[in-house]
Amino acid sequence: MAGVLDLLVIGAGLTGLFAAYTAARAGLRVRVVARGAGSTHWHAGTIDLLGYLPNGQDAVANWAQALPELPPAHPYRLLGVDAIAQALDQFQRLVAAAGLPYVRAGGGMAFTASSPPEDRNLQENDPAEQFDDPRLGQNGALISPVGAARPVYLAPAAQQAGNLEDDRPLLIAGLDGMPDFYPALIAENLQRQGRLARSASLPLDQLTERRDRSPLHLARLLDRPAAQALLTEMVVNAAAPGERVGLPAVLGLNDHARLLEKIDRALAARDPDTAQTPDRRGACAAVFEIPTLPPSLPGLRLDTALRARLDRLGVRVEIGMEVCGFHATGRRIHWIETETGSRPLRHTARNYLLATGGILGGGIHGDRCGHVKETVFDLPLTAPQTRAQWLRPLFLDKRGHPVFRAGVSVDHRFLPLDRSGAPVYDNLWAAGAVLAHTDPIRERSREGIAISTGCAAANAVVRGQQL
C-alpha cells in the first residue's frame, strides 16, 4: 500500500469508470468500489447526448445548438459545449485505443480499429480533431429495438449502417426462437415511418440446441468461426441485392467486428454490381446491429473496454461492495465503510466521487411512504416528497416522470450543495445520473451526462490535488 488513495470512486457505471480513467491518467491513485456491475450492461452501447428537450416533442437535431434551451441548472449548462466536446473527445480516444471505435452516428467507418496496438497510446494523446468539425453536435438517428427512430450522437462501428438518414432498403433479420427481438415489429414500425423495410427470420436451431437463449449465450456462440460461417451464409441467402441487413446485437462478445466484416464482404462478393460505394469516411457497410433487451452486448463490450484500460492504469475495480456508512467531521469525509460478510470494511481516500446513478442505478432510493433518499451520504435531494407527485398517470408520458428528475444539486466544480447552496463536504464530488435538474431517460442524455460530468468532476479533483 504505497500511500493513501487520491480518489475513491463509488459506482462502476460509465460515469464512475470514465471518471476513474480521467483521474488516473492525470496521475492520481484511484480505486473504484461498487455494489454491482454498472448499468452500462443494460444500455444500448451508444453515446446519447441529448435526444429531447424537457417538454419538447421533436427529436433534437443538434444538441450543441439546443443547449441554451435547457434549464440553467442542468449539468450541461454548468459545463458548456466546449467542456462536453472535450470529454467526448477523450472518450473517443479511449475506446479507439481499446479497439472499440465510436464515431458520430451515420459517420460510417470500418468495423475494426485500423491502428495496430502499438500505436494506440499515441492515438490516445493526439490533439483534438472534433472542434473544428462543422457538424459538431449533429445527432444521427438509429433504429431502436422496436423500430422507432432513436436520436444518437456517437455510435460504435457495429451500429453505424443502421443510420436512418441513409435511404437504402432495410432487411431486419431476427433469429427464429430468440426471445426479446422482434424483427416483424421493427420492420412494421419502419414502414409506418415511410421506409422500405421487411423482416426475415433465420433458423437458430442450426446454431444451437439451447432453448433459453440470452443475447450473451448467442454472442459467445457467434465468437466461434463455424457459427460465424453459418450465420454469414444464412444472411447472404436472406438478403436481396441492395438491401442492408439489421441483426440483433448478439454478433459476438470478443469478435463481433470480424463477423460483421465477414457478412459485409460476403454480401459485397455476391452482388458486385450493387456493392455499396464507400463514402468519404471509408466504408459504407451493408450490415449492422440493433440493440436488444438486456443483457446488452454493446453495453457489455463498452464495459469490458473501459475495465481493460483501467486495469492497465493500475486502477482496481472492486464490485460486490455496498457502502453502509461513512465518517466525517465538519466538511471533510474521512472514510467510508462497505458491508462485508462480517464487520464493515473501511476505505480511506483524500477525495470521494459519488457515481452511484439515479433511481434505476440505485444511487437514489424511493420507499413506499414516498421518501426519496440519496443512498450513500444521505445528501439533500431535489425531489417530490409525496408519493402522489412521483409519477404522471401515463407510463409513457412524453414529459417523463417528476421522480426521475430527483437528484443532487452541485456547483460548477461538481461538489454537492446543501439547501443554502454551500458545499456539503469539501472532498465529496458527484457526477452522472445522481445529479439533479436532468432526467437522462426522458432526455436521452444518459451517456452524455455520464461522460461529461464524470470527466468534469474528475478534472476538478485533479485540480484540487495540484493546489
Place this chain on the structure above:
Amino acid sequence: MPATSLNAVGLSLNDCIKCNICTSYCPVSQVTDSFPGPKYAAPQSERFRDFGHPFYADDAGPISRTLAAGRMPDASVDFCSGCRVCNEVCPTGVRIAEINARARARIAAARGLSLRNRLLGRNELLARVGSIAPGLANFLLHNPLSRRLADALFGVAEKAPLPRWHNETLNRWLSRTRAQRLRSQQKVVYFHGCATQYYEPFVGIAAILVLEHLGYEVIVPPQNCCGLPMLSNGEFSAAEGYHRRNVARLIEFVNAGYPIIGTSTSCTLTLKEEAPELLDLENDADVRALKLATWDIFEWLRDRLDQGRLPSDLRPLHQSDRPFILPYHAPCQLRAHRIGKPALDLLARIPGLDLRESHARCCGIAGTYGYKTEKYQIAMDVGAELFDYVAAQSAASDREAAGSLSFTACDSETCRWQLEHGTGIPSRHPIELLAAACGLYDLQARRPADAN
C-alpha cells in the same frame, strides 16, 4: 425436519430488476446447457415456490415452514456451483446463490440425498479416518482402479483432483513442537478447517509461524468441519449441528476478545455468513458474536498493516536476480467475503515479486462441485478461463527469457488443487509465500525453513 423462514435472502428477490447481468457473468451457465442461469433459477423461479411470494413479504413478518413445503424447485438448480459470481455483479443485491442453496436444500429434504453427496458432505469424517494410516489411505484412494470404481459406483469423477493425506496432521505437529510455540500476552485463535488439518498442515504451519513472528501466541482449540460441504449439498440439519458445535467450542475465546483467524476462505465465510444466514441463526447471540470475530488471515494482516503494526522485514523469495512471476487468483469464496483482495496488498510488499492478478471468474471446482462425475467437465470448462490466463503469464515470461513460472497463488485449497490439475504448475496459499518472505518457510518443500 429443519425449518427456514423468509428472511433477507428470500426477500431480496423482490429487488430484482431483470437486468440479466447475473446471467451474463454466471460461469456455469456459459459452458453448459444444463443450467439456465442465475436469474431464471433464483429470483424468477423462487417467486413461484411460495416462499418468495411477495404476499409473504408484508405485514405478518417472517413465515417459517418446513423445508420440504412449498413448490419443488426444478432439478437444474443442482447445476449451480454456488460460486457467487452472480451475487457479486448483481446491481440490486439479490442473494442469488443463497436462494439457490436453499432450493437445493428443499430438494434434498424432500427427495433425500445420494450416498455420494452424503459422502462429499462428510469429507471431514473421511479425512479423519484416512489420517489414521495416511499411506494406506492414499493408496486406496488414489490408485487408478479405485478411482474408476469410485466414478462408476458413486459418481466421484475419476480425474478430479482429490487431495492426499499428509503423514502428519496439524494437531500432531502442534503437539510435537509444543515446546517451541510462542507464549505471549497477545493471542489469536486459529481456525484450520479440515483440509489444513489432514491434507495441508503446512498451510497452517505457515500461518502459525507468521503470526508468531509478529508476536502473537496462536491458540488452536478443538474444532470440527465448518459444515460448508453439507450446506452446498443441501444437508441443512447436519450442517446446523456442525456449526453449533463450533460455536460452542469457540465462544469462550470470542468473549475473551480474541480474533478467530482462518486460512481457508470457505471455512471463514461459513463462520461469518453462510451458516448464520442459510440456517437462519442470525438472531442467536453466540452465532453473531462468532460471525463478527472471524477474519480471513490476510484481512486481519491488512488491518494490522493499516494500523502500521506490521514489521517490514520481507526479503525476496529467491536468490537469483530474475523476476519472480506469480499469478494470483482470488477465489470466489474469498470474493464472497466482500473484503477486496487483501493478499494482494500484503504480497505487493515482497521485494522483487512480479504479482499478476487474474480476473478469471472462477476455477470451476467450487468446493465439492467439480468432484461429481456429471460436473467434472463443466468445472474444467469453467476453469479454462483461469488456466489460459496462467498459461499466458508463463508464455510471456518465456519470451522475456527472464523469470519462469514456478508457482501460482490462491487462498482456497480446493481451488489450488484445481489450479494445479488444470495448469500443471504447483500452487501455494499466499500465507506460504509470506512465511517464505519472512524467512520462516521453505516454499518448495512446504515445511518450516529450519526443519531438516
